Amino acid sequence: MAFASHPASETGEDTGAALHAAIRSFVSTASFEMAAGDLDGLEAAKPWLSAGGMISITWLPKDNHDDRIAASRALTDAGFVAVPHIAARRIADSGELDRLLARLALEAGVRRAFLIAGDVPKAQGAFESSLQLLRTGLFERRGFTTIGIAGYPEGHPKISDDLLGFEANAKIATGWRAGMDTEIITQFCFEAPPISQWLAAFRTRHPQHSVRIGLAGPAGLRTLLHYARLCGLGTSIRALAGQAGSIARLLTDAGPDPVIRDLMTDPAVRQQPSVKLHLFPFGGLARTARWADRVARGDFTLSMSEAGFRVRQ
Numbered sequence: 001m002a003f004a005s006h007p008a009s010e011t012g013e014d015t016g017a018a019l020h021a022a023i024r025s026f027v028s029t030a031s032f033e034m035a036a037g038d039l040d041g042l043e044a045a046k047p048w049l050s051a052g053g054m055i056s057i058t059w060l061p062k063d064n065h066d067d068r069i070a071a072s073r074a075l076t077d078a079g080f081v082a083v084p085h086i087a088a089r090r091i092a093d094s095g096e097l098d099r100l101l102a103r104l105a106l107e108a109g110v111r112r113a114f115l116i117a118g119d120v121p122k123a124q125g126a127f128e129s130s131l132q133l134l135r136t137g138l139f140e141r142r143g144f145t146t147i148g149i150a151g152y153p154e155g156h157p158k159i160s161d162d163l164l165g166f167e168a169n170a171k172i173a174t175g176w177r178a179g180m181d182t183e184i185i186t187q188f189c190f191e192a193p194p195i196s197q198w199l200a201a202f203r204t205r206h207p208q209h210s211v212r213i214g215l216a217g218p219a220g221l222r223t224l225l226h227y228a229r230l231c232g233l234g235t236s237i238r239a240l241a242g243q244a245g246s247i248a249r250l251l252t253d254a255g256p257d258p259v260i261r262d263l264m265t266d267p268a269v270r271q272q273p274s275v276k277l278h279l280f281p282f283g284g285l286a287r288t289a290r291w292a293d294r295v296a297r298g299d300f301t302l303s304m305s306e307a308g309f310r311v312r313q
Contacts, residue, residue, distance in 0.1 A: 016302070019261070019264060019265065019302060020298065020300075020302060022264040022270050023260060023261065023264050023295065023300070023309065024295065024296055024297075024298050026260065026263070026264055026270075026275075026276075026277055027260065027277060027292050027295040027296045028050075028296035029212075029276035029277050030053075030276070030277040030278065030279050030292045030296075031053065031054035031055065031056065031083075031185075031212060031276070031277070031278045031279070032045075032049070032053070032054075032055050032056070032217075032278075032279050032281055032285060032288060032289060032292075033055065033056045033057070033058055033278075033279075033280055033281060033285075034055055034056075034057060034058070034071070034281070034285050035057070035058050035060055035063070035071075036057050036058070036060065036063040036067040036068050036070070036071040037060075037062075037063060037067060037071075038071075038285065039070075039071065039074055041284060041285045041286060042055075042071075042074065042075070042078070042285060044285070044286040045285040045286040045288075045289040045290075046078065047290075048286070048289035048290045048292070048293035049080065049289050049293075051079045051080070052079060052080070052081065053080055053081065054080070054081040054083055054112075055075055055080050055081070055082065055083065056082075056083040056084070056085060056114050056148070056185075057071050057072060057075075057082060057083065057084040057085060058085055059084075059085040059086065059087040059090065059116065059118065061090070065100050065103065068084050068100075068104070069103050069104060069107055069108050071084075072084050072104055072108035072109075072110050073107060073108040073109075075108075076108050076109045076110070081112060082108060082109075082110050082112070083110075083112045083113060083114050083148060084104060084110060084113055084114070085113070085114045085115075085116055086100070086113050086114070086115050086116070086130075086133060087116050087117070087118030087119075088115065088116065088117050088118055088123070088127040088128065088129055088130050088132060088133045089117055089118035089120050089122070089123040089124060089125070089127060089128065090118045090120065090124055090125070091124075091125050091126070091127050091133070092124070092125035092126065093125055093126045094126065094136050094138065096125070097127075097133065097136060097138055098138050098141075098142070101113075101138055101139060101142040101144065102142055104142075105142045105143050105144070110144075111143060111144055111145045111146065112144065112145065112146040112147070112148065113139065113144055113147060113148065114147075114148035114149075114185065115130035115133050115134060115147060115148065115149055115171075116130055116150065117129055117130055129167070130149065130150075130171070131167050131170055131171055131174070134147060134171055134174050134175065134178075135174055137178065139178070139180065140178040140179060140180055144180060145180055145181065146180060146181040146182070146183060147171070147175050147180055147181070147182050147183070148182070148183050148184075148185050149168065149171045149172075149182055149183070149184060149185075150184070150185060150186070150187060151168065151184040151185065151186040151187065151198065151202065151211065152164055152186065152187050152198070153186050153187065153189050153194040153195045153197070153198035153199075154187070154189050154194050165205075168184070168202075169205060172206065172209065181210070182209075182210075183209075183210040183211070183212060184202070184209065184210065184211045184212065185211075185212045185214055185278050186198070186211070186212065186213055186214040186278075187214055188214040188215050188216045188280050189215075189259075190216070190224075190259065191259065191262075192258075192259050192262035192263050192266070193262075195213055195259070195263065195269075196263065196266050196268065196269055199211065199213075199268070199269060199272075199275070200268060203272075208274055209274065210274050210276070211272075211274060211275050211276070212275075212276045212277060212278040213263065213275060213276070213277055213278065214278045214279075214280060215256040215259055215260070215277065215278070215279060215280070216256060216279075216280045216282050217255065217256065217279040217280060217281045217282060217283055217287070217288030217291060217292070218255040218256075218283045218287055218288060218291045219281075219282040219283030219287075220283065223282050223283060224282060255291060255308075255311070256279075257295075257300075257307075257308035257309045257310075257311070258307040258308035260277075260308075260309075261302075261307065261308050261309055262307075279292060291311060294311050294312070295309075295311060299311065299312050300312060
């Protein structure tokens, strides 16, 4: 119950069992993230991760390609779907990109990737954007079948909404022409309305396209605020910070439950089978996976007087 929320009306089918079932179903679709060096965290999380689940591998500057390939191989060998991030501005040239993709495919069985620009103000090599990566043709040549791209419900601090929309359309079209699927994974935020509004606008252009709604998993308030500021979040970070007085007493229970509940009371979101969940495990992969497993199993209770829901301990 840690995130800011705008509780929706709970009348008719949104009361009781229907809402409970919708939350269970949505959380059961969750994918996760891990750092390449966090193999111990992966091992600890395995009891609560579903076989065949999707886990992306973040691109951290301290990691090298061997680290990324080893993590991808560990995920593949454990029965998960590895989705390494590829950071455009940290790739020297098409030769380096091709070698990395070839190793990921051949040594780790990777068939999916998530493309990002990379958290540096100036490109270190030939690529400025993830669209440029995609346009090389190397992903399909190396057998990749699905490409993840980012969506921004609260906008981007350095890129206009018009340019974000243009690039998303271009990436989807480029992937389609190459015979690859594309999937949107949104940046996390702490309120449901920006997500619902962004999704409605996106659906006017891509009615059936696969979207994963990104939310921060259970974590302490300081941790959430730290990552939110790093990512340049807008209105929802201010709402989260404004809750600090009451949240301070609930740090051990901090989670995305109010946002999930609000989304699942919105028929425009809930009734879309192509909308799934992606959890950013800022509190640790094992903690986030355990939380999601409990919710997916229905081990939580709703309250008519509170936002969110309470996972049973």
